Amino acid sequence: MDKSKWDLSTIVGCRKALQAGEISAAELTGLYLERIRQNDSGLGAYLTLCETEAVEAAKRVDEYLAGAVVESNFMEQFLLAGIPYACKDNLTTKGIRTTCASRMLAEFVPLYDASAVERMRDAGAVLLGKTNMDEFAMGSACENSALGKTVHPLDKTRSPGGSSGGSAAAVASGEAVFALGSDTGGSARQPASFCGLVSMKPTYGLVPRYGLVEFASSMDTVCPMTRTVEDNRLVLSVLAGKDPRDMTSLALPEEWYASLKKESLVCGLRGKRIALAADMKRYCDRATAENTVRAAKLLEEAGCIVEEVSLPSPEHALEVYVILTAAESSSNLARYDGIRYGTSGSGDSYREMGADARTMGFGEEVTRRILTGTYALSEAHGGKYFHKIKQVQQNILRQTEEILSRYDAFLMPTTGSTAFPLAVGEKAQDRYDSDRYTVYANLTGLPAIQIPSGGDGRLPTGVSLLGRRYGELELYRLAARLEEMLTGANRTEVCAYGGI
Amino acid sequence: MAAYKGYEPVIGVEVHCELKTASKVFCSCSAAFGNAPNTACCPVCMGLPGALPQLNAEAVRLTIQAGLALHCDIRRTAWFDRKNYFYPDLPKGYQITQNDTPFCTGGYVTIYNKEEKRIHLQRIHLEEDAGKLLHRDGVTCMDYNRCGVGLIEIVTEPELSDPAEVKEYLTGLRQILLFAGVSDCRMNEGSMRCEVNLSVRPVGSTTRGVRCEIKNIGSIQFAAKAAEEEFHRQADILAAGGVIEQETRRFNENTGKTETMRKKESAVDYRYFTEPNIPPVHLSEAYIEKIQRQMPKSVAAWREELHNMYGLNAEDAALVMQTPNIVQFYTEAAAKTKYPKLAANLLIGEVIPQIKEGDPVPVQAGHLAEAADLLGDGEVNSTVAKQLVGRALRGESPAAVAKAEGLFRIRDEESLLPLVKDAIAADPRSVGDFLKGKTAAKKRLLGGVIRQSGGRADPAITEALLDRELALLSDED
Numbered sequence: 001m002d003k004s005k006w007d008l009s010t011i012v013g014c015r016k017a018l019q020a021g022e023i024s025a026a027e028l029t030g031l032y033l034e035r036i037r038q039n040d041s042g043l044g045a046y047l048t049l050c051e052t053e054a055v056e057a058a059k060r061v062d063e064y065l066a067g068a069v070v071e072s073n074f075m076e077q078f079l080l081a082g083i084p085y086a087c088k089d090n091l092t093t094k095g096i097r098t099t100c101a102s103r104m105l106a107e108f109v110p111l112y113d114a115s116a117v118e119r120m121r122d123a124g125a126v127l128l129g130k131t132n133m134d135e136f137a138m139g140s141a142c143e144n145s146a147l148g149k150t151v152h153p154l155d156k157t158r159s160p161g162g163s164s165g166g167s168a169a170a171v172a173s174g175e176a177v178f179a180l181g182s183d184t185g186g187s188a189r190q191p192a193s194f195c196g197l198v199s200m201k202p203t204y205g206l207v208p209r210y211g212l213v214e215f216a217s218s219m220d221t222v223c224p225m226t227r228t229v230e231d232n233r234l235v236l237s238v239l240a241g242k243d244p245r246d247m248t249s250l251a252l253p254e255e256w257y258a259s260l261k262k263e264s265l266v267c268g269l270r271g272k273r274i275a276l277a278a279d280m281k282r283y284c285d286r287a288t289a290e291n292t293v294r295a296a297k298l299l300e301e302a303g304c305i306v307e308e309v310s311l312p313s314p315e316h317a318l319e320v321y322v323i324l325t326a327a328e329s330s331s332n333l334a335r336y337d338g339i340r341y342g343t344s345g346s347g348d349s350y351r352e353m354g355a356d357a358r359t360m361g362f363g364e365e366v367t368r369r370i371l372t373g374t375y376a377l378s379e380a381h382g383g384k385y386f387h388k389i390k391q392v393q394q395n396i397l398r399q400t401e402e403i404l405s406r407y408d409a410f411l412m413p414t415t416g417s418t419a420f421p422l423a424v425g426e427k428a429q430d431r432y433d434s435d436r437y438t439v440y441a442n443l444t445g446l447p448a449i450q451i452p453s454g455g456d457g458r459l460p461t462g463v464s465l466l467g468r469r470y471g472e473l474e475l476y477r478l479a480a481r482l483e484e485m486l487t488g489a490n491r492t493e494v495c496a497y498g499g500i
Numbered sequence: 501m502a503a504y505k506g507y508e509p510v511i512g513v514e515v516h517c518e519l520k521t522a523s524k525v526f527c528s529c530s531a532a533f534g535n536a537p538n539t540a541c542c543p544v545c546m547g548l549p550g551a552l553p554q555l556n557a558e559a560v561r562l563t564i565q566a567g568l569a570l571h572c573d574i575r576r577t578a579w580f581d582r583k584n585y586f587y588p589d590l591p592k593g594y595q596i597t598q599n600d601t602p603f604c605t606g607g608y609v610t611i612y613n614k615e616e617k618r619i620h621l622q623r624i625h626l627e628e629d630a631g632k633l634l635h636r637d638g639v640t641c642m643d644y645n646r647c648g649v650g651l652i653e654i655v656t657e658p659e660l661s662d663p664a665e666v667k668e669y670l671t672g673l674r675q676i677l678l679f680a681g682v683s684d685c686r687m688n689e690g691s692m693r694c695e696v697n698l699s700v701r702p703v704g705s706t707t708r709g710v711r712c713e714i715k716n717i718g719s720i721q722f723a724a725k726a727a728e729e730e731f732h733r734q735a736d737i738l739a740a741g742g743v744i745e746q747e748t749r750r751f752n753e754n755t756g757k758t759e760t761m762r763k764k765e766s767a768v769d770y771r772y773f774t775e776p777n778i779p780p781v782h783l784s785e786a787y788i789e790k791i792q793r794q795m796p797k798s799v800a801a802w803r804e805e806l807h808n809m810y811g812l813n814a815e816d817a818a819l820v821m822q823t824p825n826i827v828q829f830y831t832e833a834a835a836k837t838k839y840p841k842l843a844a845n846l847l848i849g850e851v852i853p854q855i856k857e858g859d860p861v862p863v864q865a866g867h868l869a870e871a872a873d874l875l876g877d878g879e880v881n882s883t884v885a886k887q888l889v890g891r892a893l894r895g896e897s898p899a900a901v902a903k904a905e906g907l908f909r910i911r912d913e914e915s916l917l918p919l920v921k922d923a924i925a926a927d928p929r930s931v932g933d934f935l936k937g938k939t940a941a942k943k944r945l946l947g948g949v950i951r952q953s954g955g956r957a958d959p960a961i962t963e964a965l966l967d968r969e970l971a972l973l974s975d976e977d
Contacts, residue, residue, distance in 0.1 A: 092550045105549065112543055114550060211550040218776035246552050247778050328776060331584050334593020335547040339642075350588045377584070377771035386773060 011083050011177055011231040018065070018082050019075050025065065025082030029058035029126050032084040036128065036175045044150040045160075045170035047089050049129040050096055057126045058082060064124075079238050079261075081124030086176035088167045089130040090137055091117050091222065092211040096127075100213050101145035102135045104342045104361030114211020115243045116180055116222045123238040128176055131166030135363045136333065137187050137215040139163050140434045143423055144365045151422070153195060154459060158419040161191030167225050168195040178226040178235055184215050185321050186415065186438025188223035189450035193414035193462025196452045198232045198479070199225045201438075203469050204445035205250040207236070208243035214332040216325035217248075219442040229451060229480040230265065236472065237261040252470060260473050265480035270303030272478070275403055277412035278308040283436055284416040287456035292413045295453050295463045298485040299411070299478070309410070312399035312440070313392070320392050321439040322432055323376050327386055329366075330373030336361060397444045400466070404446070409478055410466040412437045414450040418459035441466055449475045451483055502662040502728075507700040507735040510708065511727055512658035513669060517683040518629060518649050518691040519562045525628050525650030526553035526596065533689045537643040545648035547591030552777050555580075559650035560603070560781065562682050563626045564791050566652055567604030569680035569798065570673075572624060577782050578603050580626075580775040585768050588642055589631040597627035597653075599772045603783075609656075609676065611668035619669050622655045646690075652682070658697065658708075663727035670694060670720045679799050679824050684858050687719050694720075696727050699744070700734045709734070709744060714758050716750040726751040730758050802827050810840035819848045826852065829861040836869035839876030842885075843868055846875070850889040867892035870899050879908050883955055911958040913965060916949075919957060920965045923948040924973070935974055942966065 006022055007013030008031065017023045033051055040046055061082040064074065075081060087093065090100045092110035099105045113121070120127065134144035142150045142165025150165045152158040153173035160169040164181030168191035171179045181188035183201040192199035200223060207222040214220060224235035237260045242251035276296045280289040296306045311317070338344035338357025345356025362370070376385045403410060415434045441448035446469055453463040463482075467475040502509060524531050527544035543551035567574050581599040602625035608618040631647040633640055654673065660666055674685045674692060685692040694717050699709035714730055717723045729751075734744050746764040751757075799821065806817040806827070821827045830847055834840035851863055871892060875885035884907045888898035902908055910916055923945050924931055930948075933941035946966055950957045 098549070100549070108549070110543075110548070110550070112548075112551070209550075210552055213549040216776075245554060247554055248776070327773065331582055331594050331771070331773070334584060334586065335549070335591060337586065337588070337593065339588055340546060340591060341548070351586070354586055374771065377773055379769045379771065 009174060009177065010227050011080065011234050012228070014083055014177055015075060015081075025058040025061035025126065026055065028082055029054050029084050029128070032128060032174075032176065039173055040175055042151075042156070043153060043169055043173055043175070044148050045131055045166045045173070045175055046086065046129040047099060047101065047132050047145075047147050047166065048097055050093075050127055051129075053096070054084065054126050054128050057121075058084075061124050061126070078124035079234055080120060082126060083124070083177050084126045084128050085120065086128050086131045086167055086170040086179040087117060087120075088133055088164050088179070088181045090133060090182055090213040090215075091180060092213065093117055093127065093130065096130065098130065098213070099147055100136045101133045101147050102361060102363070102366070103146045104336050104338075104357075105213075106147065106343065108341055110211070112211060114222075115208040115245065115249075116239055117211065119238050119241075120180070125238075128170075131164070131170055131179060133166055134163035134187075135366050136213070136329070137163040137182055137184055137220075138329070138365050138369055140186070140190060140432070141420065141423060142166060142169075142191070144363055146363050152419045152459075155419065157421055158459070159194070159422050161194035161415075161419060163187040163191075164223075164225065165191045168192055168197055171195070171197055171225055171227065178224060178231055180235075180239075181223045181225045182212055182215075183221050183223045183438075183442065184219045184325060185442050186435040188221075188225055189438050189441075189448065189462070189464060190415045190434055192225050192450045193452070193464075194419040194460065196455070196460035196462075197225050197227060198229050198449065198451050198483070199223050200232050200236055200449045200472065200475070201441050201447060202236060202240065202472055203250075203447045204442075205248050206252075206447075206470070206472070207239040208241075208246040208249040210243055210245040210249075214328075216328035217332060218328060219321075219325065219445075221442075229449075229476055229483045232449070233260070233265065233476045240472075256470065263473060265477050267477050268303065269299065269478065269481055272299075272304040272409075273407045274299055274304045274306045274478075275309035275407040275410045276306050277410070277437070278310045279314070280413060283314075283433075284413050285418070285456075287454075288413045288415075288417060288461045291453035291455075291461045292411065292463050295482055295486065296411055298482060302481055302485065306411070307407075309403055309407070311412070311437075312396050312403065314436070316392050317396055317439050317443060318432060318436055320389050320396065321435065321443055323372070323385060323389050324393065324443075326369045326373035327376045328373065330370045330377060333362075333366065333370055393443055396440070400440060400444045400446065404466070404468050408467070409471075409475060410440075412464055412466065413453075414438060414462035414464040418456050418461055437464060445469070447472050447475055449479045451479050452486070454486065502664070502731065503703050504732055505735045505739040506703055507731075507738060508661060508703045509663065509727065509731040509734075510658050510699050510701060511660035511663070511666060512697040513656045513660065513666060513723075514695040514697070515654045515670070515673060516629075516693045517566075517652050517654065517677055517685060519559050519626075519652060520681065520683050521556055521558045521562065521650050523556060523558075524648040525556045525559045525626065526648055528554075529648065531649045533686075533691065535645050537641070538645065540645040541647070545591070546644060547593070553596060553775075555778055555781070556650060559626060560783075561791060562650075563603045563624065563652050564783070564788060565680050565795065566654070566677060566682040567607065567624050568788075568792055568795060569676050569682070570604070570607040570609065570621060570624070570654070572604035572607030572621060574783065574788055575601055575603055575605065576784075577601070577780055579780040580778045581772050582775050584771040587630070588640070589633050589644075589647070591631070591644065591647060595628060595630065596775050596778070598625035600774075609669055609672045611665060611672050613662060613665050613668050617665070619660060619665070620657045622657055624652050624654045627651050627653060658699075660727075663724050663731060666696060666727045667720055667724035670723055674720070675799050675821065679796060679802065679821075681796050681824070686857050688857060693717070694723050696723055696730070698727060698730045698734070700731060700738065709738075710746050712744065712746065712758075713748045714751055715748060715761065718751075718753060722751055722753060725756060726758055729756065733758065796824070805831070810834045810844070812841065812844055816841075816844050816848065819852065820844055822852065823858070825860055826855070829863075829865055832865035833868040833872070836866055837872040837876070839872045842876050843872035846871055846885060846889050850886050851893070854893060863889070863892050864895075867896075867898055870897060874898060874902060878911075878958065881909060881955055907956070909958045910953055910956050911961050913961075916953075916957060916962055916965055917969075919949050919952050920962065920969055923952065923966075924969055931970070931973065934970060942970065945970075
């Protein structure tokens with residue numbers, strides 16, 4: 001095939017090529033596996049490759065495509081047929097080890113697929129492998145992985161972001177067409193921003209969490225990480241929908257899912273009201289702030305009304321997030337005692353064995369958060385910290401919803417800087433700061449989408465739109481228009497690398 | 501009120517009951533007892549990474565049913581909490597329970613300890629059971645089948661004032677739960693377990709002493725025994741000038757004493773917080789009304805029916821009402837006989853002791869009715885009636901057995917007269933005594949006849965014949 005004619009770096013492009021019969025699913029998967037072989041040793045995006053499974057899965061897609069069973073709407077039914085993807089290693093995969101980048105689960109092979117993974121397979125997507133991350137999704141630089149080091153595709157001295165750093169690096173460098181990440185406080189949007197990708201953190205409950213290894217259950221979400229807004233919408237439309245195995249997942253009206261899947265993202269923005277985060281200079285570097293302002297201006301040119309609005313309780317949001325997630329994680333990670341699965345410890349009593357397993361199995365950051373969370377929840381302090389923190393969270397939710405009752409979306413930088421240098425003995429506190437903007441979507445359960453906003457000449461910057469509950473389609477429309485407007489002058493510089 | 505060495509006890513009781521659901525409370529694994537170890541487990545109840553709880557609606561329904569049967573207030577919005585602690589029988593490192601919002605609050609159980617008394621309940625909440633540890637030969641084996649089985653915890657106010665009331669309360673509570681169809685309440689299989697909290701104070705005082713909690717109690721009798729032992733232990737310590745330490749104790753069935761399990765210093769901080777994986781449960785008026793309408797017949801309603809329709813007194817009624825199965829069976833049999841009271845006696849004396857906890861009644865209702873009719877009509881005596889019920893336990897018809905084996909009473913003169921004559925001939929001394937006016941001597945002769953007949957001679961007819969024969973002798977004099 002004449003590769004220059006076909007864009008094999010996006011889902012939309014791959015679908016066209018597959019549909020036109022220009023390439024087979026097996027060939028497509030072969031191309032990506034080859035890319036991984038050439039590139040990943042220097043990048044470290046993957047912890048586990050599933051080459052054999054991927055080749056087989058792609059063959060099955062080809063059989064369907066070629067066989068008599070194929071109906072004309074095959075590609076409509078199987079939105080991701082033959083598309084090679086990467087999956088963050090905290091989503092369980094049946095028969096394929098799922099480590100959460102922790103020594104604790106280094107050998108853990110689940111008996112069940114996560115709901116999201118199941119939906120990917122049912123839609124025909126081909127799993128290439130499991131990607132590196134911060135241990136149990138706790139971190140912002142992918143540096144807290146016990147099992148590998150991932151670097152930024154554009155600069156090996158920098159971090160791809162985190163915790164879904166492996167997923168971001170894999171897509172950005174052409175080692176996968178798209179990836180699944182997870183986001184508890186920005187873990188998908190921040191690495192997407194660092195690597196110049198699109199990532200939607202959906203409304204809490206839209207994508208079932210079954211099989212997403214828990215960090216902070218009330219805020220964990222599964223997120224698509226893609227090169228384009230349209231690709232992102234495609235993946236989310238496959239992921240969305242109630243699963244009875246997750247009681248917090250939502251059942252929305254059929255029409256809602258149908259429009260998410262089918263409705264055009266092209267539409268007029270005249271009269272849309274956009275809140276622009278005030279006070280950016282305090283929390284951002286220059287390029288990030290400037291590019292956010294430029295995005296706001298572009299929206300204004302498209303007919304939107306843009307007004308500056310202060311972030312709700314900026315002095316508390318991050319602290320609330322840190323304590324809530326630490327508290328929940330201290331309970332969620334209590335199951336790892338090494339008795340039934342995972343790294344096992346030794347000792348003369350259950351207490352000693354458990355302590356030994358946990359000491360060996362958990363890294364420094366995980367340990368720090370468990371200790372913080374245990375302290376925050378303990379009965380002596382429970383009334384003082386945890387319940388007060390829950391009240392502040394409710395406050396932030398009220399304030400944010402109030403803003404979104406007046407504006408269609410809240411535009412803000414995704415994170416305060418471009419990709420930061422790989423840490424040399426940095427304090428944990430410094431890293432939490434990069435979540436300042438992203439935590440709002442998690443504290444409130446609202447959807448937010450990150451798209452590239454340009455760069456500083458070397459590295460990408462990103463902006464986010466925070467939207468109303470179940471307002472994913474609205475966000476995709478705003479984001480698609482912004483993406484289109486930004487593409488002309490600036491997008492090339494962002495996406496000048498990585499494509500196949 | 502019990503008093504000992506000038507002290508009286510203040511007692512509260514906590515009962516854990518496994519719900520009678522087919523599956524566990526947060527997954528679809530079987531909740532049945534007695535499966536081979538670790539064969540009723542799944543990622544959810546084993547706490548594997550990423551597996552999430554799904555609330556069993558039937559477990560909620562049964563919890564509400566228990567609450568209604570115990571006159572509780574039902575909370576309209578409730579949620580679940582996590583109780584965090586490390587123990588090998590708890591795979592997630594926390595138990596899902598209800599700390600802040602139990603489904604049921606208030607309510608009471610009426611007991612009879614010389615006089616009627618209401619034992620008030622604090623709360624009933626729904627939670628999951630833990631697994632089971634088996635310690636043997638220095639090795640600990642873990643069986644997770646029980647892990648995640650739905651459990652209700654029923655907590656009383658501390659207002660029992662006599663170890664005897666512990667027994668009354670537990671018996672009454674168990675009966676109500678059984679009849680409400682909430683649990684099979686088998687203490688031997690651990691589907692009903694209880695803990696006793698007890699402190700003592702000087703008789704007449706309104707202060708509260710230091711409280712000890714007694715776990716590991718295997719039966720209702722042991723609960724009362726444990727309460728009594730603990731009451732005496734604490735009173736003895738105080739009477740000797742000592743102090744009570746707050747602690748968790750266990751009841752040792754072999755020694756009949758309570759012993760230390762752990763002191764307060766090692767008390768656990770459970771770090772409760774709301775379970776994020778289960779959204780709040782909202783119960784509608786209509787839902788609660790529907791459960792109320794479909795409630796099985798209550799203990800009180802049964803008691804009334806037994807009294808009004810079959811004339812059973814409170815004591816017999818209580819015995820017949822040991823389980824819903826038994827009372828159901830009884831009313832079936834009672835409807836078929838002219839003598840429901842006799843049927844109750846036979847059931848209580850001959851059948852109930854043969855029923856294993858929870859098993860169906862091993863006799864046909866028709867057979868019990870038959871035996872009661874034979875006894876009531878005087879066709880057989882009570883000894884034979886009991887034997888016939890024994891045969892009915894093996895599936896045989898009492899009437900058929902009585903006929904085939906000639907167990908009917910002897911009531912015709914033709915058969916009785918020779919026996920009477922033999923007795924007179926065999927015991928001239930008694931005859932002499934009688935003729936001299938010692939009427940008691942006739943009883944000896946009558947006894948002789950009945951003995952001779954293998955107990956089958958009809959006493960009334962025999963006595964009439966004896967009177968006639970003795971009168972003849974007296975005339976001869």
